[in-house]
Amino acid sequence: xxxxxxxxxxxxxxxxxxxxxxxxxxxxxxxxxxxxxxxxxxxxxxxxxxxxxxxxxxxxxxxxxxxxxxxxxxxxxxxxxxxxxxxxxxxxxxxxxxxxxxxxxxxxxxxxxxxxxxxxxxxxxxxxxx
Amino acid sequence: xxxxxxxxxxxxxxxxxxxxxxxxxxxxxxxxxxxxxxxxxxxxxxxxxxxxxxxxxxxxxxxxxxxxxxxxxxxxxxxxxxxxxxxxxxxxxxxxxxxxxxxxxxxxxxxxxxxxxxxxxxxxxxxxxxxxxxxxxxxxxxxxxxxxxxxxxxxxxxxxxxxxxxxxxxxxxxxxxxxxxxxxxxxxxxxxxxxxxxxxxxxxxxxxxxxxxxxxxxxxxxxxxxxxxxxxxxxxxxxxxxxxxxxxxxxxxxxxxxxxxxxxxxxxxxxxxxxxxxxxxxxxxxxxxxxxxxxxxxxxx
Numbered sequence: 037x038x039x040x041x042x043x044x045x046x047x048x049x050x051x052x053x054x055x056x057x058x059x060x061x062x063x064x065x066x067x068x069x070x071x072x073x074x075x076x077x078x079x080x081x082x083x084x085x086x087x088x089x090x091x092x093x094x095x096x097x098x099x100x101x102x103x104x105x106x107x108x109x110x111x112x113x114x115x116x117x118x119x120x121x122x123x124x125x126x127x128x129x130x131x132x133x134x135x136x137x138x139x140x141x142x143x144x145x146x147x148x149x150x151x152x153x154x155x156x157x158x159x160x161x162x163x164x165x166x
Numbered sequence: 167x168x169x170x171x172x173x174x175x176x177x178x179x180x181x182x183x184x185x186x187x188x189x190x191x192x193x194x195x196x197x198x199x200x201x202x203x204x205x206x207x208x209x210x211x212x213x214x215x216x217x218x219x220x221x222x223x224x225x226x227x228x229x230x231x232x233x234x235x236x237x238x239x240x241x242x243x244x245x246x247x248x249x250x251x252x253x254x255x256x257x258x259x260x261x262x263x264x265x266x267x268x269x270x271x272x273x274x275x276x277x278x279x280x281x282x283x284x285x286x287x288x289x290x291x292x293x294x295x296x297x298x299x300x301x302x303x304x305x306x307x308x309x310x311x312x313x314x315x316x317x318x319x320x321x322x323x324x325x326x327x328x329x330x331x332x333x334x335x336x337x338x339x340x341x342x343x344x345x346x347x348x349x350x351x352x353x354x355x356x357x358x359x360x361x362x363x364x365x366x367x368x369x370x371x372x373x374x375x376x377x378x379x380x381x382x383x384x385x386x387x388x389x390x391x392x393x394x395x396x397x398x399x400x401x402x403x404x405x406x407x408x409x410x411x412x413x414x415x416x417x418x419x420x421x422x423x424x425x426x427x428x429x430x431x432x433x434x435x436x437x438x439x440x441x442x443x444x445x446x447x448x449x450x451x452x453x454x455x456x457x458x459x460x461x462x463x464x465x466x467x
Binding site for chain 2: 045099100101119122126127146147151153155159161164165
């Protein structure tokens with residue numbers, strides 16, 4: 037089941053966007069937001085239940101994409117990392133895989149290391165075929 | 167006798183045989199048969215090692231039982247016990263390694279799946295039908311990989327790869343990655359990673375993993391070539407190399423050269439494939455028929 041089909045993935049993205057766009061705190065990191073605040077941002081654009089936002093935030097916390105902290109009787113949330121760092125992580129994992137001889141099969145990259153001899157062989161093969 | 171034969175077989179299949187296989191590049195021209203051979207050699211090595219331990223244990227037990235002399239009696243039981251212990255250690259190491267490798271891989275993949283689902287910029291209306299597993303994530307470096315998993319497999323392209331490749335070349339890259347997912351190449355790699363983790367001192371386990379890793383690429387290249395054509399796959403490879411590759415090595419040609427060589431190969435390799443399949447079957451069957459069956463019969467008698 038693709039998350040895109042269920043719509044949950046789309047909701048998770050919307051919640052993450054809201055958290056990423058939260059006003060930064062003094063240290064420059066994205067500030068904490070309560071469920072009510074996230075719900076406020078989202079309901080400006082769509083009809084969404086408060087409990088749904090809570091569920092989605094809970095899912096994101098379990099996925100380690102969001103950090104949660106107790107504030108009084110409620111929880112408040114913020115992104116585990118900014119968007120750039122998460123993008124870098126998604127790509128870095130793949131690059132590490134490519135660069136190391138320790139192929140752990142977590143990801144299978146399309147093409148790994150290429151030496152100069154490899155590149156020359158590729159050019160030569162293409163020249164021969166075209 | 168049985169013990170000795172099985173032990174010799176185990177040593178041969180764990181050391182010199184994989185060493186030799188890894189140094190026979192011609193095997194790559196029949197990648198499917200070569201893959202079967204690698205798997206049957208690995209399986210036969212494990213079975214022979216376990217079989218040798220069990221054979222020694224039973225020999226010890228039988229000798230202990232059949233002998234009235236007290237000293238001999240105790241000695242044989244010690245041998246049997248040690249053999250059994252060794253067998254259990256080998257088995258335990260394998261199972262532990264499988265568990266560690268498996269859980270680490272699954273955690274890594276889950277994390278990546280969460281990340282690429284979140285970061286996906288792929289317009290969902292494009293390429294409708296069967297394309298739901300594709301994710302396009304921001305990235306300046308052309309990059310393509312797949313995340314295996316039943317029902318939650320993903321093919322991931324970086325934005326640079328998605329935009330930088332022509333439509334047919336992109337199709338070839340996707341066909342390559344989907345071939346990995348369809349054929350569950352990850353399971354083969356996982357098995358060989360497990361072996362290497364369990365027995366890193368067996369130098370051949372590293373070579374085996376590297377060679378099997380190359381074979382799955384060759385197989386996926388072939389799947390792409392079947393849907394497109396050789397030149398298209400080569401252009402796709404070229405497109406993916408466009409950006410500087412980190413840690414690029416200088417010197418002799420590596421994995422990529424080998425893949426190109428196989429892609430260009432047009433010769434009929436069926437005789438070699440048939441031979442390799444026959445050897446694969448023999449590696450598993452002959453020890454069973456010639457060593458294990460007589461041994462079991464002798465036990466009963």
